[in-house]
Amino acid sequence: MATKSKKTRAKKFGADVSPEEQLSLFRDMLLIRRFEEKAGQLYGMGLIGGFCHLYIGQEAVVVGMQSSISSDDAVITSYRDHGHMLACGMDPRGVMAELTGRAGGYSRGKGGSMHMFSKEKNFYGGHGIVGAQVPIGTGVAFAQKYRKNNLVSLTYLGDGAINQGQVYESFNMAALWELPVVYIIENNQYGMGTSVERASASKDLYIRGHAYGIAGKQVDGMDVLAVHDAGEEAVAHCRAGKGPFILEMKTYRYRGHSMSDPAKYRTREEVTKVREERDPIERMRGTLLRARAVDEAALKEIDTEVKNIVLDAAEFAQASPEPAPEELYTDVLLEA
16 A cells, blocks of 8 residues: 655656656756745845745655646645745746735735635645645545546645644545545655654654555655656546545755744754755756756756746836735625
């Protein structure tokens, strides 16, 4: 039922991924990385208020998973959501404008970092309550099965949320009704400031659905090709009508839980070691260069292109006006 991936060289993953597609994965991860770095700068300048949870280090998870689904499938996640929005194809301008609380943002400046949505891109948020997105994502999968549209719901959660009661209620319902939902546990080793070792009696999180008969797999979440392969397996399982699937992505965040977290619960050496040995973008860069699919000059061009996109998004956000006072009264109640 539950399986742990064997230690395999990264080059053995992604056999169906062409060099052009690999380059696209690299670019998508780099866009998220540069966007989040800029968001951190704007937060430090006081242009982003409230909570701001950066995705730096975890880019391979959402990029690899997004490459395994169609644009009609649904995505929902927690508050560490900027990377998911960009991977879904949402406009960096609109995302950055929402981060800065401007009218040009996806929620017209009222949602901020944790509450953005896009009906066009089938992105259902962005949720600030720990674990709250899991029953919602399960409900989306219920709607998909009810409509018989053969679509899948990717429902992301963290290693901290996995101990929430509503998660297991969702597991039970998803298994009972054989819903097409892939639960992606982004195990970045720390739930806020508490390590998984201290918070979870069961260290292997992919087996948490075993009691409900839910298949599970542990994946190297720092290898975008490994994530892609696991994603395709899980999505195919759901589309075949076999019910939910759990993927535990062993990943790592380089920054604190949020911008206000100094992350004193871990050493600088620990972070540096992961950056030097497992960084997902550098691993993909190495894969491309070894295969001679691209040269360093081309990769630098991509980095320049991405930086320009992010700079444009930041300039757009700062130029966008603040929401009008009347916006306080919009989108509060749905008119019958």
